[in-house]
Amino acid sequence: MCNASIANRDSRGDRLRLNGEALACRRGTRLLFADLSFTVAAGEALVVTGPNGAGKSSLLRIVAGLMPATSGRVRLSGVPAEARISEQVHYLGHEDAVKGALRVGENLAFWRAVLGRTGAEVGDALEAVGLGGLGRLPASALSAGQRRRLAIARLLVADRPVWVLDEPTTALDAAAQARFAALGRDHLAGGGLILAATHAPLDFGPEVRGLRLGAPA
């Protein structure tokens, strides 16, 4: 299991905090949202909901540093001053980023090496998502839910304080959803924070707030 406590204060003693400040996002001709501000602190989750096309994925991609906001900014405090936001964030998108030609364990070992080997060992992370014993299976043989579990295991092999999760429970069965929610609660209890978009309930515990995006203009 990966349950290491995250050092969530910077050298000035600031607590880990993620701020969206007056964010706007235009895609094509449509203004998806404007003047959107939020704060998520260590131990908290912010769950973004809204209809298809409202801009949930776009917001998460902006926060993860994968696309620029049209205006406004994202600020992460409580991390070392030299740290780039992209190095502090685990982004779990719609794609599972699983290479079918590699074995299950090799996929995870690759990500562990790329992300800096600061988290759980590969075998422990596979156990944590219910894939223990499948490490030598070609990843191409995984079912959709198993691929999702492997993608989730990526969150565990490197300790990063901010989890940005886009519909993380897609394809997961009820037991896997419960297991994933428990991993999320562990992350929050360890001092991390979560920003998630979802159409399904996510049981991340009491420190969960909601942010609803409306249909774009």
Ligand SMILES: Nc1ncnc2c1ncn2[C@@H]1O[C@H](COP(=O)(O)OP(=O)(O)OP(=O)(O)O)[C@@H](O)[C@H]1O
């Ligand atoms: N590259 C792009 N160029 C133009 N428009 C885009 C682009 N990518 C996404 N969009 C549009 O932006 C809008 C918001 O998309 P986004 O994926 O952020 O919505 P969402 O709230 O996550 O939706 P869903 O619930 O269906 O996942 C959609 O209307 C989509 O068509």
